[in-house]
Amino acid sequence: MHDxxxxxxxxxxxxxxxxxxxxxxxxIVISRRIGGSINxxxxxxxxxxxxxxxxxxxxxxxxxxxxxxxxxxxxxxxSEIRSGFTxxxxxxxxxxxxxAKAIIIATGRSPQMLEIAGEExxxxxxxxxNPISDLETLQNxxxxxxxxxxxxxxxxxxxxxxxxxxxxxxxxxxLHVTPLTNERIQKTLRIETHLxxxxxxxSGSINLESVATEKAQxxxxxxxxxxxxxxxxxxxxxxxxxxxxxxxxxxxxTSAKGIFACGNVLSGEEVLAPETVMQAWQAAESAYKFVxxx
Amino acid sequence: MHDxxxxxxxxxxxxxxxxxxxxxxxxIVISRRIGGSINxxxxxxxxxxxxxxxxxxxxxxxxxxxxxxxxxxxxxxxSEIRSGFTxxxxxxxxxxxxxAKAIIIATGRSPQMLEIAGEExxxxxxxxxNPISDLETLQNxxxxxxxxxxxxxxxxxxxxxxxxxxxxxxxxxxLHVTPLTNERIQKTLRIETHLxxxxxxxSGSINLESVATEKAQxxxxxxxxxxxxxxxxxxxxxxxxxxxxxxxxxxxxTSAKGIFACGNVLSGEEVLAPETVMQAWQAAESAYKFVxxx
Numbered sequence: 001m002h003d004x005x006x007x008x009x010x011x012x013x014x015x016x017x018x019x020x021x022x023x024x025x026x027x028i029v030i031s032r033r034i035g036g037s038i039n040x041x042x043x044x045x046x047x048x049x050x051x052x053x054x055x056x057x058x059x060x061x062x063x064x065x066x067x068x069x070x071x072x073x074x075x076x077x078x079s080e081i082r083s084g085f086t087x088x089x090x091x092x093x094x095x096x097x098x099x100a101k102a103i104i105i106a107t108g109r110s111p112q113m114l115e116i117a118g119e120e121x122x123x124x125x126x127x128x129x130n131p132i133s134d135l136e137t138l139q140n141x142x143x144x145x146x147x148x149x150x151x152x153x154x155x156x157x158x159x160x161x162x163x164x165x166x167x168x169x170x171x172x173x174x175l176h177v178t179p180l181t182n183e184r185i186q187k188t189l190r191i192e193t194h195l196x197x198x199x200x201x202x203s204g205s206i207n208l209e210s211v212a213t214e215k216a217q218x219x220x221x222x223x224x225x226x227x228x229x230x231x232x233x234x235x236x237x238x239x240x241x242x243x244x245x246x247x248x249x250x251x252x253x254t255s256a257k258g259i260f261a262c263g264n265v266l267s268g269e270e271v272l273a274p275e276t277v278m279q280a281w282q283a284a285e286s287a288y289k290f291v292x293x294x
Numbered sequence: 295m296h297d298x299x300x301x302x303x304x305x306x307x308x309x310x311x312x313x314x315x316x317x318x319x320x321x322i323v324i325s326r327r328i329g330g331s332i333n334x335x336x337x338x339x340x341x342x343x344x345x346x347x348x349x350x351x352x353x354x355x356x357x358x359x360x361x362x363x364x365x366x367x368x369x370x371x372x373s374e375i376r377s378g379f380t381x382x383x384x385x386x387x388x389x390x391x392x393x394a395k396a397i398i399i400a401t402g403r404s405p406q407m408l409e410i411a412g413e414e415x416x417x418x419x420x421x422x423x424n425p426i427s428d429l430e431t432l433q434n435x436x437x438x439x440x441x442x443x444x445x446x447x448x449x450x451x452x453x454x455x456x457x458x459x460x461x462x463x464x465x466x467x468x469l470h471v472t473p474l475t476n477e478r479i480q481k482t483l484r485i486e487t488h489l490x491x492x493x494x495x496x497s498g499s500i501n502l503e504s505v506a507t508e509k510a511q512x513x514x515x516x517x518x519x520x521x522x523x524x525x526x527x528x529x530x531x532x533x534x535x536x537x538x539x540x541x542x543x544x545x546x547x548t549s550a551k552g553i554f555a556c557g558n559v560l561s562g563e564e565v566l567a568p569e570t571v572m573q574a575w576q577a578a579e580s581a582y583k584f585v586x587x588x
Contacts (some may be wrong), residue, residue, distance in 0.1 A: 016341045022339065023474050045316065048309045048571055050343040061343045136441045179582055180317050274572040277342055281568050288473055 002028050004284075004290045005090055007078055008141030010036025012263025012276050012283075013106035014062040019284030020104070021069035025291060028072040028100075030092060037108055037264075040130045041151070046273045056132065057071035059212040074098075078235045088238075088258065102287040105236075105246060105254070106260040106280070112229035114146070118202045122223075126208025131155055131224045137207075138162075138222040142167055145209050146199055147226030147272045153177035153185055155226050160190045167211070167218045168193045171227060176270070199223070229267045243267050252283035260286050296322050297585045298578075299384055299394040301372055304330025306557025306570050306577075307400035308356040313578030314398070315363035322366040322394075324386060329353030331402055331558075334424045336452035340567045348377060350426060370391075372529045382532075382552065392411070395580040399530075399540060399555040400574070406523035407438070410498045416517075420502025425449055425518045426453070430458075431501075432516040438463055438505045440493055441520030443564045447471035447479055449520050455482045461505070461512050462487045467520060470564070493517070525559045537561050546577035554580050 004016040009031030020027040027147040033039065041055030050058065063073070073100050083089075083104065090098040111129045112280045113119060119127060128134040142165040152177060156168045168175075168185070168268035175182060177210050185191055197213040202223065204210065231245050241247040241255040252260045262279035264271050271279065288294075300311040304326030314321040327333065335349030344352070357367070368385040375397065377383075383536045384392040407413060412423060422428040436459040439450045446568050447469060450462040462469075462479070469476060479485055491507040496517065498504065504513050525539050535541040535549040539561035546554045556573035558565050565573065582588075 011342070018342065018345075019340075019474075024477065040419055046313075046575060047341070047343055048305070048312065048359070048574075049341055049347070051312075055345070065342070065345060125335060179579055179588065180313075183318065274568070274575050277399055278568040278572055280342075281340060285473055294473065 001087075002026050002098065002100045004052050004102045004287050005030060005088070005098055005105060007090075008036060008106035008108055008263070008265070009030070009034040009073075010038055010065075010106065010108050010263065011058075011062070011273060012108065012265075012271075012280050013104070014059075014066055015280035016104050016106060016174045016262055016284045016287075017071045018062070018066045019281050020070055020287060021066065021071045023284060023288040025288060027070070028074060028098065029066065030074045030098065031075055032060060032075070033079045034063055034073060034075060038062075039149075040069075040132060042155065053153050059261060066255060080237055084170070084258070101291045102258045102260065104283050104287055105259065105265055106263045106283075107233075108237070108264040109245075110229050110230045111147070111225040112227040113225065114199050114202075116191045116199065116202065118146060122208045123205060125202065125206065126221055127202070127223045127225065129225045131159060132224065138224070139163065141221035142219060143222040143224065143239045144199075144218055144220045145166070145224045145226055146171075147173040148176050149226070149228050150177050150181060151228070151270075152226035153181040153224060155224055156191050157184055157188060159224070160188050163190070165187070167220065169199060169211075169213060171198055171259060172196070178272070207291065213225050223228055226257050228264070228270060231264075250282075251286045252279055253286055258290055295381075296320050296392065296394045298322075298396045298398060298581050299324060299382070299392055300398045300400060301325070301384075302330060302400035302402055302559070303328040303357075303367075304332055304402050304557065305352075305356070305404065305567060305573050306559075306565075307398070308353075308360055308396050309571050310400060310556055310578045310581075311365045312356070312360045312363055313464070313575050314581060315360065315365045317582040319563070319582060320441075322365070322368060322392065323360065324384070324392065325371060326369070326371045328357055328367060328369060330443075332356075334426060336426060336449065336457045341571070350353055372554065374531055376531045377550070395585045396554065397442060398577050398581055399553065399559055400557045401525060401527075402558040403523050403525045403539075404445035405441070405519040406521040407519065408496075410493065410494050410496065412581050416496060416498060416502045419500065420498065420515055421496070421519065423519050425453060430505060430517065432518070434458065435515035437461070437511060437516040437518065438493075438512055438514045439518045440464040440465075441522070442470050443520070444471050444475060445521050445522070447475040449518055450485050451475070451478055453484050453518070457484070460477055460485045461514065463491050463493060463505075463507060464489050464491070465492050466533055472566070480502035482486075486535045490497060508577075522564055537575045544576075545580045546573055547580055552584055
């Protein structure tokens with residue numbers, strides 16, 4: 001039995017797990033993929049003392065810090081969280097069962113899929129959610145990035161340094177990025193931004209060759225999906241206030257006793273790195289108080 | 295002329311200067327002592343990816359990051375900030391004058407002095423605000439730490455590993471530290487906490503030898519002053535809302551146009567590292583919008 005199970009191994013999950021371990025709590029991280037979306041983040045520039053850092057390197061650093069603080073890890077997907085009387089019972093897809101006094105949910109969000117014909121066919125053949133692992137397909141070519149937020153903006157900027165051209169296809173009337181990212185995008189001639197645009201058609205023979213919106217057709221070898229999707233919370237067999245994401249108070253408490261949440265799984269706007277770190281520490285502090293009955 | 299002058303070189307100042315440089319703003323940091331109170335912080339454990347880190351090492355890292363981002367530095371004390379029509383004019387004690395479109399104030403707070411007889415006499419001879427530079431006087435002996443907040447708590451914990459005994463003299467009815475620091479202090483037998491206590495008398499021959507509160511007399515070779523003082527803002531010849539610290543809105547704007555502030559110079563509770571980083575980025579973003587007229 002653990003004091004705390006942290007579900008999710010991205011920046012929010014790893015930071016709060018590390019904080020829990022500091023608090024002397026017996027902590028395990030269960031995550032489908034340790035590192036989470038940090039592994040899909042080319043460069044993190046907003047954390048002082050370690051910037052600029054390649055996302056996968058940051059993921060490794062954070063995991064090492066957790067391990068040296070005594071955090072356990074299990075690479076597995078949660079299938080179910082049920083409430084006992086004072087405990088939570090968690091089952092994962094390997095059919096292991098875990099019990100804990102408190103839970104921190106930090107599962108973030110996967111990118112939204114396009115849900116148009118051909119998407120599945122070209123997944124891994126030009127369409128990707130991870131520009132780092134699929135870099136070979138993308139570099140030296142023309143590519144498209146689909147999304148409206150900071151992740152989309154930073155991905156477009158990163159690709160612009162090694163691609164011929166980057167089409168940033170934004171489904172909203174404007175980009176929802178920091179002023180810094182916006183200025184950089186404006187200054188980067190290789191990025192063409194298509195506002196108010198949805199991907200209507202994708203085509204190719206074996207690999208992706210072109211993408212079309214209502215207004216434009218683009219020859220591209222890659223399409224990176226970066227639009228923020230809804231969080232997957234179907235594993236939660238616990239009553240909890242959810243609207244788009246998980247609702248929490250300022251102490252990162254959900255409406256379910258002993259369950260805390262932080263990062264992009266929360267309802268509301270995209271959470272950037274400095275705020276994620278603050279939330280993660282807050283969630284750990286609240287979990288500590290709950291477990292120790294304070 | 296600079297776009298932004300950051301006043302103060304601690305965590306808040308260096309992080310916001312780095313962020314300003316990222317924003318493409320021509321930025322200078324003016325600080326009495328680059329590193330500020332980070333230089334007096336034994337260990338920073340709350341910044342992911344670089345923890346635990348010795349304070350002075352963090353200060354060096356942050357300054358290097360700033361320099362490689364193009365930030366200038368001037369080690370000097372500000373004597374005056376006056377408002378022109380759209381500019382701020384700053385004079386420092388070396389009688390240099392600097393002009394900027396925007397200012398970020400991140401001067402933090404110095405520790406509160408005791409204001410009792412003998413304090414000046416023993417300053418540097420046992421009484422110190424910097425446990426790192428005065429470690430030789432402190433280690434292997436019995437020492438006292440005066441303060442009620444996180445800085446006092448962490449200093450007491452650090453000293454407990456190398457001193458015979460640490461008296462933590464807290465002027466308030468309870469310590470105002472994080473639950474983590476509180477738990478660690480409770481578990482550390484070498485730390486004796488004296489609540490509701492003020493230092494009434496200090497004595498010694500050449501060097502400090504003892505400290506007395508109303509209730510106890512302690513033989514100590516050192517007394518580290520860690521209680522949070524008021525910020526020194528007498529250099530501000532600009533109308534601005536101040537109550538204990540500088541008042542800001544959620545965008546870190548002060549009531550004076552073009553002046554922003556972050557970190558412990560703000561009014562309100564002690565600001566810890568993760569929150570400081572968030573505030574510093576916010577202040578830089580606001581300064582950027584102001585300078586670029588957005």
